[in-house]
Amino acid sequence: MAGTQQPNPDRLDIEELTHLQPGLARLMPEVGDRFWKAYHAADARNWPFAAWQLRELRKLLRLGEITRPKYRDDLEEFIHDDLEPLLQALDAQDFERFKVLYTEAVDAANEFHRRWDKPWIVWKLPEAPPADLDLTPRE
Numbered sequence: 388m389a390g391t392q393q394p395n396p397d398r399l400d401i402e403e404l405t406h407l408q409p410g411l412a413r414l415m416p417e418v419g420d421r422f423w424k425a426y427h428a429a430d431a432r433n434w435p436f437a438a439w440q441l442r443e444l445r446k447l448l449r450l451g452e453i454t455r456p457k458y459r460d461d462l463e464e465f466i467h468d469d470l471e472p473l474l475q476a477l478d479a480q481d482f483e484r485f486k487v488l489y490t491e492a493v494d495a496a497n498e499f500h501r502r503w504d505k506p507w508i509v510w511k512l513p514e515a516p517p518a519d520l521d522l523t524p525r526e
């Protein structure tokens with residue numbers, strides 16, 4: 388009959404395509420990586436690099452909001468209450484303030500893991516700076 392859509396066995400439907408998009412289990416390891424690098428960049432007083440890491444991290448969280456909308460409110464809460472103050476501390480080149488806010492942000496992230504029934508996911512800051520990056524500030 389004209390206008391009737393038959394399922395095409397060779398094409399994925401929209402539901403299947405959604406499930407192929409990266410959810411938090413795939414995005415979070417990259418989030419953790421950027422968060423770790425941001426700390427050590429700030430410690431090295433490489434303000435632009437630290438801020439860039441956090442802005443990229445924010446993009447990953449917003450991607451997670453699109454692919455997994457059930458996390459949207461919590462991810463926005465973290466962006467507003469934790470990430471944005473951290474970006475402001477970087478803007479002010481205030482490492483002491485950044486350190487305090489960073490500890491609070493780690494606690495907040497782990498609180499979200501508990502809230503989503505993943506109490507075994509406890510993120511912590513790797514003590515050593517990344518071996519693959521020269522964090523010396525540039526002009």
Ligand code: HEM
Nearest residue numbers: 411412415416418419422458461462465496499503508510
């Ligand atoms: C900078 C902040 C954060 C860091 C460093 C972080 C880190 C991580 C890490 C390392 C994992 C485990 C990934 C793996 O399977 O190896 C994870 C999983 C997870 N995180 Fe985060 N996280 C952060 C913020 C948040 C926030 C704000 C939420 C709020 C919704 C959240 C919700 C989750 C959930 C639900 C999982 C489990 C995903 C799954 O297995 O489906 N995280 N996180």
